[in-house]
Amino acid sequence: MTPRLIHAGNPGPMTGDGNWTYLIGDRNPVLIDAGVGHAPHLDAIAAAAPRGPSLVLVTHAHSDHVSGAAAIKAKWPAARFMKFPWPVRDPDVGWSWIEDGSTIDTDQGPLTVLHTPGHSPDHLTFWHADSRTLFVGDMLVQGSTVVIPASHGGSLADYLRSLDRMLRLNPARALPAHGPVIDDVAGIIHKYVEHRAQRERQVLDALTTGPLTVDAITAGIYPALDQALVPMAQESVLAHLQKLDSDGRARRDGDRWLVV
Ligand SMILES: [Zn+2]
Structure with missing residues (x-):
C-alpha cells in the first residue's frame, strides 16, 4: 500500500496544518477524503490522476x-462518492452508501470498511489487511487527542469501543487526516484510553462535591484555560458525563449533573 499523500491546503484553527487526503492506485484511482475544494488540492489530484479519481471515499461528514466533494464532482463528473450516511450533514453529491463490513476494491488490493463512530456518528475507517494499514480519518492524531463533540453527534462511549476494535486489528501503521503517519498505533491508542480514564476520574471527583453544571466542572478541571478553548473543553466534559450516564454512574438533573 503506497498511497500518494495529497494535502487539502486548508490550515486553520480547527484543522491544524490542514487535511491529508490519500490517493490509491493509477488505473482506477481511489481518493480517501475530499478536502474542501481548494484549487491547489484539485490541481494536485489532477497532476497525480489526470482523469480524476474513479471513487472518493469519505471518512465522515465534517466539513x-x-x-470538497462538490468541487471534485464538478471537475470529474464520472467520479463516484461513498460514505456512511449522516443525513443532517451529508452534502448532496449522489452518494453510494457503505457500511461496516463493505469491501472496496482498489488497484492495490481490497479495503475493508469499519464503522468507527465516536468522533462523529458516521465515521468510517478503511483497513488494508495486506499491508496492515489503517486509514483512520480523525480517529487518531499524533501528539494530540481527538475532539468528541458531544452536542454534535459525538459519543465517547462509541469512540472508546471504536478504538478497541482498531487496536484488535493490530495495525502496522495508521494514516490520519491530520498530522504525520502513526507507526505505533497500539501505543497511541493505549495513551488515549489512559487519558480518557484519567479525565473520567477528574469528572467523578468533581461531582463528589455535589451536583454541578458542565460549566462548573469544566472550570474546575481546566482552571487556566484560554477563553477561546473553553467551548471545546465543555464538549469534552459533556462527552464524559454522557458516557458516565450510559454506564449508570451519573445522571442529569436539570442543568446539573450528579453521581448515581
Ligand atoms: Zn472530524
Whole structure:
C-alpha cells in the first residue's frame, strides 16, 4: 500500500496544518477524503490522476473532509462518492452508501470498511489487511487527542469501543487526516484510553462535591484555560458525563449533573 499523500491546503484553527487526503492506485484511482475544494488540492489530484479519481471515499461528514466533494464532482463528473450516511450533514453529491463490513476494491488490493463512530456518528475507517494499514480519518492524531463533540453527534462511549476494535486489528501503521503517519498505533491508542480514564476520574471527583453544571466542572478541571478553548473543553466534559450516564454512574438533573 503506497498511497500518494495529497494535502487539502486548508490550515486553520480547527484543522491544524490542514487535511491529508490519500490517493490509491493509477488505473482506477481511489481518493480517501475530499478536502474542501481548494484549487491547489484539485490541481494536485489532477497532476497525480489526470482523469480524476474513479471513487472518493469519505471518512465522515465534517466539513474539512467532505465539503470538497462538490468541487471534485464538478471537475470529474464520472467520479463516484461513498460514505456512511449522516443525513443532517451529508452534502448532496449522489452518494453510494457503505457500511461496516463493505469491501472496496482498489488497484492495490481490497479495503475493508469499519464503522468507527465516536468522533462523529458516521465515521468510517478503511483497513488494508495486506499491508496492515489503517486509514483512520480523525480517529487518531499524533501528539494530540481527538475532539468528541458531544452536542454534535459525538459519543465517547462509541469512540472508546471504536478504538478497541482498531487496536484488535493490530495495525502496522495508521494514516490520519491530520498530522504525520502513526507507526505505533497500539501505543497511541493505549495513551488515549489512559487519558480518557484519567479525565473520567477528574469528572467523578468533581461531582463528589455535589451536583454541578458542565460549566462548573469544566472550570474546575481546566482552571487556566484560554477563553477561546473553553467551548471545546465543555464538549469534552459533556462527552464524559454522557458516557458516565450510559454506564449508570451519573445522571442529569436539570442543568446539573450528579453521581448515581
Ligand atoms: Zn472530524
